[in-house]
Amino acid sequence: xFLNLFHGTLLINTISMVLIYAxxxxxxxxxxxxxxxxxxxxxxxxxxxxxxxIEVGFIYWFMTNALFAWLMVLVELGLAGxxxxxxxxxxxxxxxxxxxxxxxxxxxxxxxxxxxGPLAFIVTFLCCLNAIYWxxxxxxxxxxxxxxxxxxxxAVFATLAAGSSDIFRIxxxxxxxxxxxxxxxxxxxxx
Amino acid sequence: xxxxxxxxIKFSRTAHASLGVILxxxxxxxxxxxxxxxxxxxxxxxxxxxxxxxxxxxxTQINRAVKQILPKLDIPPETIFIVLPTSAAPRLxxxxxxxxxxxDGQGNLETPLATPWTSMLMEFHNHLLLPELVGLIITGSLGxxxxxxxxxxxxxxxxxxxxxxxxRWHGQPRLRHxxxxxxxxxxxxxxxxxxxxxxxxxxxxxxxxxxxxxxxxDNDREALIGQIYGNDPHVSQSATPVNYQVALDALALYExxxxxxxxxxxxxxxxxxxxxxxxxxxxxxxxxxxxxxxxDGRIINHQGLSDGPVGxxxxxxxxxxxxxxxxxxxxxxxxxxxxxxxxxxCVSGMNSWLLxxxxxxxxxxxxxxxxxxxxxxxxxxxxxxxxxxxxxxxLGATTLCILAALIxxxxxxxxxxxxxxxxxSLIALIASYFLRYELHNWNxxxxxxxxxxxxxxxxxxxxxxxxxxxxxxxxNSQRIQNN
Numbered sequence: 001x002f003l004n005l006f007h008g009t010l011l012i013n014t015i016s017m018v019l020i021y022a023x024x025x026x027x028x029x030x031x032x033x034x035x036x037x038x039x040x041x042x043x044x045x046x047x048x049x050x051x052x053x054i055e056v057g058f059i060y061w062f063m064t065n066a067l068f069a070w071l072m073v074l075v076e077l078g079l080a081g082x083x084x085x086x087x088x089x090x091x092x093x094x095x096x097x098x099x100x101x102x103x104x105x106x107x108x109x110x111x112x113x114x115x116x117g118p119l120a121f122i123v124t125f126l127c128c129l130n131a132i133y134w135x136x137x138x139x140x141x142x143x144x145x146x147x148x149x150x151x152x153x154x155a156v157f158a159t160l161a162a163g164s165s166d167i168f169r170i171x172x173x174x175x176x177x178x179x180x181x182x183x184x185x186x187x188x189x190x191x
Numbered sequence: 192x193x194x195x196x197x198x199x200i201k202f203s204r205t206a207h208a209s210l211g212v213i214l215x216x217x218x219x220x221x222x223x224x225x226x227x228x229x230x231x232x233x234x235x236x237x238x239x240x241x242x243x244x245x246x247x248x249x250x251t252q253i254n255r256a257v258k259q260i261l262p263k264l265d266i267p268p269e270t271i272f273i274v275l276p277t278s279a280a281p282r283l284x285x286x287x288x289x290x291x292x293x294x295d296g297q298g299n300l301e302t303p304l305a306t307p308w309t310s311m312l313m314e315f316h317n318h319l320l321l322p323e324l325v326g327l328i329i330t331g332s333l334g335x336x337x338x339x340x341x342x343x344x345x346x347x348x349x350x351x352x353x354x355x356x357x358x359r360w361h362g363q364p365r366l367r368h369x370x371x372x373x374x375x376x377x378x379x380x381x382x383x384x385x386x387x388x389x390x391x392x393x394x395x396x397x398x399x400x401x402x403x404x405x406x407x408x409d410n411d412r413e414a415l416i417g418q419i420y421g422n423d424p425h426v427s428q429s430a431t432p433v434n435y436q437v438a439l440d441a442l443a444l445y446e447x448x449x450x451x452x453x454x455x456x457x458x459x460x461x462x463x464x465x466x467x468x469x470x471x472x473x474x475x476x477x478x479x480x481x482x483x484x485x486x487d488g489r490i491i492n493h494q495g496l497s498d499g500p501v502g503x504x505x506x507x508x509x510x511x512x513x514x515x516x517x518x519x520x521x522x523x524x525x526x527x528x529x530x531x532x533x534x535x536x537c538v539s540g541m542n543s544w545l546l547x548x549x550x551x552x553x554x555x556x557x558x559x560x561x562x563x564x565x566x567x568x569x570x571x572x573x574x575x576x577x578x579x580x581x582x583x584x585x586l587g588a589t590t591l592c593i594l595a596a597l598i599x600x601x602x603x604x605x606x607x608x609x610x611x612x613x614x615x616s617l618i619a620l621i622a623s624y625f626l627r628y629e630l631h632n633w634n635x636x637x638x639x640x641x642x643x644x645x646x647x648x649x650x651x652x653x654x655x656x657x658x659x660x661x662x663x664x665x666x667n668s669q670r671i672q673n674n
Contacts, residue, residue, distance in 0.1 A: 139418045150391060159346075
């Protein structure tokens with residue numbers, strides 16, 4: 001069954017990716033034409049996956065569409081040769097020589113490191129422990145929800161801390177969220 | 192998704208660049224080791240090719256093996272594991288109290304498990320050779336950071352749809368690296384996201400359980416784990432010895448599609464002894480369902496890993512999903528390709544950043560690191576063939592190569608030297624293996640791995656020769672200019 005699933009998914013992905021590529025290569029890069037091809041890909045795959053069990057089907061989908069996209073990239077390289085339209089050269093040149101480009105990152109590096117790493121870890125950990133305690137789900141589901149939530153919540157905190165120019169505002173937010181999470185956790189222990 | 196504000200793009204790009212540059216080294220180490228770990232069963236077979244292999248087993252074999260293992264243990268074990276042959280690892284082995292032996296066709300204990308290189312590789316991937324708990328938290332956190340990089344990487348791309356197939360292979364080096372990084376990153380991102388989520392789960396479930404047990408279960412972790420994964424059955428009177436054949440027959444009636452992969456004899460020889468059979472179910476990603484039996488082979492119940500709460504099913508599916516151990520060898524190949532792609536993403540991302548910077552030493556360090564890790568793995572494999580400790584060999588070789596990279600004056604010298612060392616190491620590894628094990632011992636895993644090593648050797652050798660030629664061309668042109 002695995003092999004049937006594998007070949008079937010490969011087939012669907014191939015057709016879909018060729019479709020997307022064909023439209024793209026004709027430079028019909030309007031949003032709806034691509035969306036229609038992508039929709040076909042998604043709809044066909046979801047239907048296919050559900051018939052075999054969602055957990056098995058989706059992982060094949062994750063893997064195979066990317067492989068075929070890469071095959072298409074190689075096809076493009078082989079057929080069309082070299083690249084194409086250099087866009088916005090001036091802007092790119094300006095960016096590459098601009099010494100201020102990474103200025104934000106260089107401000108308060110130690111504080112930023114703590115906001116992205118240890119503090120974000122602690123705050124996220126507290127938030128997820130709250131999810132384990134308060135989420136209205138069965139206990140096994142709560143634990144899995146928390147471990148899946150963890151990287152996503154951390155991603156939000158880390159992105160904000162790494163990219164923001166107003167780092168003290170992010171520090172304030174992290175402390176505020178952390179305090180609320182800590183108090184809720186304290187309440188869960190005391191009750 | 193299509194029309195994002197420039198401020199969001201700029202913000203995400205800054206976050207992506209700063210996080211990526213800071214954490215690229217551990218991410219590279221995890222990616223390269225993860226690519227290899229997918230094949231850990233094959234590597235174990237490669238390290239011990241003399242072990243008897245077979246695809247079927249009998250309960251007589253199991254009984255004899257269990258009888259022979261008990262006198263070898265100093266203290267009565269809590270559990271005896273009997274791991275059955277599979278297509279990926281067609282070997283029967285028994286283990287108890289952290290001792291493990293392979294079993295021959297008659298059920299006699301053959302040779303202890305001794306796979307130092309594979310163990311080092313797995314420790315490297317699981318906890319970066321650090322103390323286990325600290326290492327697991329770090330690798331779990333790196334999984335979370337990888338999720339962060341994927342999310343802000345998507346947001347940082349201004350023309351996501353328009354550039355779906357864009358690759359400026361012959362353009363400026365920085366643009367080439369950037370395009371490789373972006374295309375591989377975008378197309379592979381669902382897969383990397385899954386790898387990052389499941390990796391985080393492995394790393395951080397332990398701290399979550401420790402914290403949860405401390406807060407709400409009076410520090411009783413067993414009680415908490417029982418609630419998540421299902422509790423053990425209560426058996427009061429048990430017959431000995433265990434009747435494996437009756438249990439297998441009962442399993443065939445209870446769940447005809449189940450394929451046993453290992454047995455666990457819990458609390459052997461005691462009053463509350465019972466047998467557990469872990470079995471895979473077709474079309475399911477869960478590692479196994481566990482069926483419980485009395486010692487006389489009567490069924491008690493199953494743990495509910497395949498039909499219990501959704502969370503339990505997901506938790507038990509994480510292993511196969513993360514390591515690609517489902518669907519046979521095809522899946523492993525695809526996982527390796529994507530693992531390798533993640534390595535390329537790390538390298539190309541860092542290269543494109545370095546090309547905008549003036550730090551020459553950092554370039555040497557980065558090139559030295561990227562090439563020294565594979566050299567370290569190859570030299571550690573040679574060391575394992577001659578019973579030399581693998582971890583010190585790996586760390587020593589890696590450090591020396593990085594130092595050499597820092598000492599050399601030009602970047603192309605570093606590249607040529609390290610590629611040369613890698614090629615020579617690969618040739619030495621294949622030659623050592625050939626001398627150590629006779630050809631008739633080689634199983635299909637050994638052939639596949641050795642042929643792949645030859646192929647990698649050809650690739651690195653060619654790259655080394657090309658690097659040398661371009662270096663000499665450069666020298667010649669400089670000489671002409673000077674004259």
